[in-house]
Amino acid sequence: MTTSSSTSAVANVGPSAPSSKNPKKPKYSKFSQQELPAWQPILTPSWVIIQFIVIAVIFIPLGLASLFASERVVEISYRYDQECIPHKYSGDAVAFVQSTETKKTCIRKWIVTKKMKAPVYVYYQLDNFYQNHRRFVKSRDDKQLRSKADEKGSSSCEPELNHDGKPIVPCGLIAWSLFNDTFSLSANNKTLLINKQNIAWKSDKTTRFGSDVYPKNFQQGSLIGGAKLNESIPLSEQEDLIVWMRTAPLSSFRKLYGRIEANLEVNDELDIVIENNYNTYSFGGKKNLVLSTTTWIGGRNDFVGMACLAIGGLSLVFELVFIIMHVMKPRPLGDPSYLTWNKNADKEHVR
Numbered sequence: 001m002t003t004s005s006s007t008s009a010v011a012n013v014g015p016s017a018p019s020s021k022n023p024k025k026p027k028y029s030k031f032s033q034q035e036l037p038a039w040q041p042i043l044t045p046s047w048v049i050i051q052f053i054v055i056a057v058i059f060i061p062l063g064l065a066s067l068f069a070s071e072r073v074v075e076i077s078y079r080y081d082q083e084c085i086p087h088k089y090s091g092d093a094v095a096f097v098q099s100t101e102t103k104k105t106c107i108r109k110w111i112v113t114k115k116m117k118a119p120v121y122v123y124y125q126l127d128n129f130y131q132n133h134r135r136f137v138k139s140r141d142d143k144q145l146r147s148k149a150d151e152k153g154s155s156s157c158e159p160e161l162n163h164d165g166k167p168i169v170p171c172g173l174i175a176w177s178l179f180n181d182t183f184s185l186s187a188n189n190k191t192l193l194i195n196k197q198n199i200a201w202k203s204d205k206t207t208r209f210g211s212d213v214y215p216k217n218f219q220q221g222s223l224i225g226g227a228k229l230n231e232s233i234p235l236s237e238q239e240d241l242i243v244w245m246r247t248a249p250l251s252s253f254r255k256l257y258g259r260i261e262a263n264l265e266v267n268d269e270l271d272i273v274i275e276n277n278y279n280t281y282s283f284g285g286k287k288n289l290v291l292s293t294t295t296w297i298g299g300r301n302d303f304v305g306m307a308c309l310a311i312g313g314l315s316l317v318f319e320l321v322f323i324i325m326h327v328m329k330p331r332p333l334g335d336p337s338y339l340t341w342n343k344n345a346d347k348e349h350v351r
Contacts, residue, residue, distance in 0.1 A: 077288050
């Protein structure tokens with residue numbers, strides 16, 4: 001009896017038998033095992049034809065409306081980079097634009113051929129300028145633009161990071177190359193005010209550019225890239241800079257310069273005074289001044305309308321092809337009960 005009792009005691013204090021359940025195994029649920037009920041439609045010929053009809057009915061009218069709206073946009077464009085070079089500098093435009101002694105003012109006349117309802121948007125257009133270049137697009141410091149505490153900038157701004165040992169604000173090549181041509185217009189000897197307020201995105205002004213960050217040591221070196229900035233105005237109010245620093249994805253782009261809050265009538269004579277300061281001649285760039293109205297689709301843009309018409313037209317063609325195939329060579333529909341998910345559902349129902 002004693003031996004049996006002690007043996008029983010030893011057995012009780014020894015290691016317990018291994019559990020048959022795996023403690024690391026996750027709790028079973030239909031969600032974790034991806035067994036939740038789902039809509040798994042069977043695309044019959046009738047359903048496919050209906051879908052193509054719906055797409056065609058939506059996209060073809062939308063494309064026509066977009067093209068009609070785009071055609072209503074009145075736009076005039078004037079390339080001035082060549083005409084604003086004096087004849088004696090025609091063979092060396094770079095020397096002209098880089099010289100501090102040459103007069104850069106250029107006066108031209110336009111005749112308005114179609115009525116332009118206010119607001120008339122003023123754009124400058126650059127061609128062969130790659131703002132999306134890998135080295136160029138990274139040459140900025142967003143933290144410095146947002147907060148005064150980070151005004152030192154980062155190494156990504158090199159070579160426009162410091163001047164005489166002091167940080168440049170805003171640093172980087174994008175800000176350094178800020179567009180600095182200016183435009184002024186008058187119609188029938190009356191000055192047209194170009195409103196340059198609210199030309200930048202509100203989100204940029206409130207979140208990407210700080211109201212406590214002011215320009216410092218900007219364009220102070222021997223090599224001047226573009227426009228200068230008023231050091232008494234914070235970056236959040238320097239809208240020309242904000243518009244410029246939203247880099248363009250293509251080598252040809254337009255950026256908003258301002259708005260004219262007045263109608264331009266047919267046969268109005270526009271006097272345009274251009275300060276031709278920006279150096280696009282060293283890399284074969286082009287410069288255009290563009291005046292444009294807008295519609296509900298924005299400025300002139302035929303691509304949206306053409307894309308919608310292409311989608312709607314292809315859907316219409318596919319729809320006709322499917323109808324002909326369905327009528328000429330119909331195929332019987334198989335039994336849906338043999339589909340994998342239906343068979344699994346039957347097994348679950350049996351359980």
